[in-house]
Amino acid sequence: MNVEDKKLKEIFKRGMDGLNEGTPDFRSMMEKVVEGPGRRNWFSLKIAASVILLLATGVFLIVRNKGTNSENYSLTEWNEPTRELMTFSSSSSTISTWSSPTDFLLSNDIQQIKN
Amino acid sequence: MQATSYWKDQLESLHHESYMWCLSCCNYDKDMAKDVLQDVYLKIYEDRASFKEKSSLKTWLFSVIKYTSIDHMRKQPKHIEKLSVSHSQIPESEIEDNEKENAFTKILEFLSAQQREVLTLAFYHGLTLEEIAPLLKISIGSVRTHYERGKENFKKLLLKYNLHTEIL
Numbered sequence: 311m312n313v314e315d316k317k318l319k320e321i322f323k324r325g326m327d328g329l330n331e332g333t334p335d336f337r338s339m340m341e342k343v344v345e346g347p348g349r350r351n352w353f354s355l356k357i358a359a360s361v362i363l364l365l366a367t368g369v370f371l372i373v374r375n376k377g378t379n380s381e382n383y384s385l386t387e388w389n390e391p392t393r394e395l396m397t398f399s400s401s402s403s404t405i406s407t408w409s410s411p412t413d414f415l416l417s418n419d420i421q422q423i424k425n
Numbered sequence: 426m427q428a429t430s431y432w433k434d435q436l437e438s439l440h441h442e443s444y445m446w447c448l449s450c451c452n453y454d455k456d457m458a459k460d461v462l463q464d465v466y467l468k469i470y471e472d473r474a475s476f477k478e479k480s481s482l483k484t485w486l487f488s489v490i491k492y493t494s495i496d497h498m499r500k501q502p503k504h505i506e507k508l509s510v511s512h513s514q515i516p517e518s519e520i521e522d523n524e525k526e527n528a529f530t531k532i533l534e535f536l537s538a539q540q541r542e543v544l545t546l547a548f549y550h551g552l553t554l555e556e557i558a559p560l561l562k563i564s565i566g567s568v569r570t571h572y573e574r575g576k577e578n579f580k581k582l583l584l585k586y587n588l589h590t591e592i593l
Contacts, residue, residue, distance in 0.1 A: 318576055321583065322548040325529030326445060334459050336440040340433060343466045 386423055436466065439483055442550055446487050449545045450494035453530050457501070461494045468493065480559065484552070488560050491542075532582045540575030543568055 390410050436443075444462055451457040465486075468474040474489045476482060533541050542561060546552045554572060558565045 314580075315576065318579060319548040322544060322579070325532070326545070326549045328529055329448065329453060330441075330445060331455070333441045333444045334462070336437045339459075339463055339466060340436075342463060343470050 385420065432469070435482055436469070436486075439486055442483070443486055443490060446545070446550060447490050447494060449533075449542065450491055451497070453533070457494075457497060461490065461497050464497070465489050465493050480556070483550075484556050484560050487546070487550070487552075491560065532579065535582055536575055536578055537571075539563070539567075539571045540578060543571040544575045544579060547572060 443465070444458060447458040447462045447465075448455065451461055465474070468489065476485050479485075480488075536544070539561070543554075543557055546557045546560070547554065552560070554565060554568045558568045561568065563571075
């Protein structure tokens with residue numbers, strides 16, 4: 311380091327020392343660090359709140375799914391939803407031979423049962 | 426690293442220098458520097474920052490301070506804006522108004538952030554350029570460039586604003 315650099319270093323050091331209006335006390339800072347359970351309690355509280363929220367969401371989903379179970383019907387008992395719109399007459403043969411438009415999708419055995 | 430009495434003694438012996446480096450990293454905001462240093466000690470106490478003895482304790486501690494202060498600055502963008510102002514952007518009249526108030530701080534603000542950091546570490550904290558490079562995570566060549574340019578700019582600013590007489 312040449313003379314000019316040493317001079318600059320000296321100016322710099324004095325300038326920096328002039329900025330220091332008082333270094334905070336080390337011991338009081340460390341006391342705050344050691345006494346910091348409040349910070350950790352807050353962290354634990356956030357974790358606990360997250361777990362509770364997850365559990366509540368899980369319980370809600372389970373309960374909701376149980377309530378919306380659809381009823382199952384045997385195929386032989388099945389009727390077209392529009393059947394009640396038809397007027398049935400015991401003398402009429404047309405109704406007894408009527409088939410739904412989707413009957414062709416069923417196998418012959420099932421069609422016989424249905425009829 | 427738990428804050429055993431040994432580490433407490435080590436940290437205490439470096440406390441003043443740590444605070445001054447912290448002040449520099451926080452753009453001379455005293456309140457923020459205190460918060461950052463507190464946070465650094467908490468990280469060490471809780472073992473979130475542990476010393477691996479790959480460098481000196483001082484270099485490691487300074488590195489933790491540097492990156493903790495960056496995290497704090499991200500949360501408060503006004504500090505980043507302040508740091509990014511270059512001397513060419515600031516009118517001379519503003520310098521004259523405030524020079525008596527805090528001449529040295531003004532000079533430092535006109536240097537680029539890296540020039541200011543390298544000069545602070547080399548001139549005030551007595552670190553070698555080889556120690557500064559890993560601390561700032563830049564190459565030794567870059568450190569040398571910032572050091573040389575920083576010195577030149579520092580000298581020019583002292584003369585330009587005639588502040589060297591006030592500081593000395």
